[in-house]
Amino acid sequence: MNRKYRKTVVAGNWKMNKTVSETRAFAEELKNSLPRSKRCSIILCVPFVNITSAIKVLKDSRIAVAAQNVHWESHGAYTGEVSAAMLADLGVKYVLIGHSERRQYFNETDTFVNKKIRAALQAGLRPILCVGETLEQRELDVTSELIAYQIKSALSGISAEEMRHIIIAYEPVWAIGTGKTATPEQAGEVCGTIRAVLRKLYGARVARATTIQYGGSMNPKNASTLLAQPDVDGGLIGSASLELSDFLQIIYAANEE
Ligand code: 13P
Secondary structure, X not given: OOOOOOOEEEEEEOOOXXXXXXXXXXXXXXXXXXXXXXXXXXXXXXXXXXXXXXXXXXXXXXXXXXXOOOEOOOOOOOOOOOXXXXXXXXXXXXXXXXXXXXXXXXXOOHHHHHXXXXXXXXXXXXXXXXXXXXXXXXXXXXXXXXXXXXXXXXXXXXXXXXXXXXXXXXXXXXXXXXXXXXXXXXXXXXXXXXXXXXXXXXXXXXXXXXXXXXXXXXXXXOHHHHHOOOOOOEEEEOHHHOOHHHHHHHHHHHHOO
């Protein structure tokens, strides 16, 4: 973390978990258990159907609600999809874009990811752009090139001004839901690579100010050492965000001096 230049952000990605009543109960307890000091921002990425309830419970709190996906068109014949304007109208502040599960199971390409980022920004939503390599790509030693490619294509046509609204999440695919966490050094190294790519694209100021999270089996045990890396500015947490006490412990770790 480097709080001097950028925000520390802890986000829970619930994926396809929790009903509306479970969401209400969790959000209520979470908002009442937060650390007093506000050294890290907190986001809950909930399923579409839980957004309204989460926003209602969290309205006077400092926890923002995010969606886990968005369509790139503003409206039209796209059965089953949800537009950025619809999300913004509900009070959603952030949206995950390009999560590896979307890329893997729903054929989301870098072009779609780019279109979704543009649509989200246009509607006033803040994208959390997810990038990450597979185990095969890591073993082939193409991680840096792959990550640079994902970042460049996702951000094609995005201005330096717009970059102020974007968070990047580095999530190695091999670490998601597997219990295998990247070592702090591996996480720090790739987050550093991402910052170097941003520096090339947008200059030092934008690169320095961008929040870059790590995600992939982050838990209360490993959070502090991962967050101690200077280029790791928070976490995008899956499984451990479903358990209130685990999620809180990570928030408290991110909140430490
Ligand atoms: P896990 O924390 O369950 O590995 O999931 C990480 C993730 O995909 C968050 O978006």
